[in-house]
Amino acid sequence: MNSHPTVAATAVPQDAEDKPDVVRLTDVRRHFGKTAALDGVSLSVRKGEILGLIGRSGAGKSTLIRCLNGLERPDSGRVLIEGRDIAGVSEKQLQPLRRKIGMIFQHFNLLSAKTVEENVALPLKIEGLPKAARFKRAAELLDLVGLSEKAKAYPSALSGGQKQRVGIARALAARPALLLSDEATSALDPETTHAILALLKDINKKLDLTILLITHEMEVVRNIADRVVVIDGGRIVEEGAVWSVFANPQSVTTRSLLSTIRPQLPDHIAKKLRQSPDGEAILSVDLAGPHASSPLLADLSAELPNAFRLIHGGIDHIQEQPVARFFIGVPDPSRLTPVLQFLKGRSARVEVLGYDARPV
Structure with missing residues (x-):
């Protein structure tokens, strides 16, 4: 079907179901006026799993992300991160819980006036770690993402792919339980996208890190996710192992999203x-x-x-x-x-x- 190379993706290990849930959403609802951004969403993400959450613009992906990192409070339902319900805690109680969630963004969100190592170390500075400790951690993470030689450089000297590697390193600084990837490859060319996805898969394996990929690109999900959840109109319309959903899509939305990468009748x-x-x-x-x-x-x-x-x-x-x-x-x-x-x-x-x- 696709002639270009793809990042190797293995099936979910048979013992994956025995791993604890890092994320569990139960009947989460969020309305803006009369519009239901999230309409009874329930899903879980296990430790060490890569879950792809896919949907068109306006499907509810952004609201779900904001509920996960505490920037939005759901009208009802539960949002559990490592068993702790973040939907009902105070802002003060939420701060340490937010450190369990790393975020990588489509447009990198790096501080232009700070060097690469300073950008990576910033979450640790906010956390109050001593300078030596946070720069030691930054050096470890820059080595992990293959950018040790760019530690003293400024973002303006980096390519898009390098900026995203810095963003990934920064997201990992506080040793999060969950990494949220919000359209992280949408601004990158195909070759760079392939390299960033390979890096995320490598990090997932090395750190046993739970990753939630939010995207509108089925090719991203195809390459590295273990499971896929399809959201439309604030509701989950389909979910399952990636290979199974790609082989036999049930919903109209899924079939439409897959139309660009599955063979279609001429x-x-x-x-x-x-x-x-x-x-x-x-x-x-x-x-x-x-x-x-x-x-x-x-x-x-x-x-x-x-x-x-x-x-x-x-x-x-x-x-x-x-x-x-x-x-x-x-x-x-x-x-x-x-x-x-x-x-x-x-x-x-x-x-x-x-x-x-x-x-x-």
């Missing part, structure tokens, strides 16, 4: 389709797991010679799981039922998209 064919059953039947065929790597089309051709033609499609690998999507045409109406029966017998998800009276 427009010149899609525009000619009609629902009256005459002409060539056009089918979508989706498979995941071992079924996706089987010689399905070769077996179909052997079983039913000349019954179909391949139009478009391919095989991808997500979380080490093969995920396949094909579009085929069945010109002869009498062959359609046997083709459907064969494909469904091989655990394929098949949909007749319509009929093309003038196949090309």
Whole structure:
């Protein structure tokens, strides 16, 4: 499906469910006037997990972030960080809890008048750590993100990718339990995005750090997340393991968000389709797991010679799981039922998209 390289993403370990929840939201609601920004959101993020939260602009992502870091108070519901409900505490009680949450931003938010090491050390200065201790920690983190040689530089001398590495180091300064990534790669080019995602995955493994990725880009989720949650209109409309959701998206929103990175029926064919059953039947065929790597089309051709033609499609690998999507045409109406029966017998998800009276 995608010809460019991707960051290796492993499936969620089998013992992941035994790990404690770092984040747990229960029936969180937040209204602005009559508009429901969050409408009964419940989700959890386990220790060491990378969870992708995806949705269009206005879906409720920003409000959810602000509820997580205490900048917004929900109208109702619970927001637990490591078991502590931050929704009901005072501002004074909230301050130490906020230090458990690191934030990286789309536009970096670095202080231009401070050096790289001073930017990284800033949260520790606010916390009251001695200068030697905070600069020692800054040096460790700059080494972690590969920017030790830039410690004395100012942000204006850095590239976008380097600025984001500084932002990541700063977010880790206070040893947070949770790292929030708010559209952190949206302002970066594809190559730099790939490098930043690889860095986040590496940090996740080394530190067993819980990461919540807030994004509108399915490619970001595809590359490094263990699970994905899709939000629309302030509600969660779909969630699950990344490979499973990508292989079989259930909601209209998810299918729309995936349309840019999953094979789609070519427009010149899609525009000619009609629902009256005459002409060539056009089918979508989706498979995941071992079924996706089987010689399905070769077996179909052997079983039913000349019954179909391949139009478009391919095989991808997500979380080490093969995920396949094909579009085929069945010109002869009498062959359609046997083709459907064969494909469904091989655990394929098949949909007749319509009929093309003038196949090309």
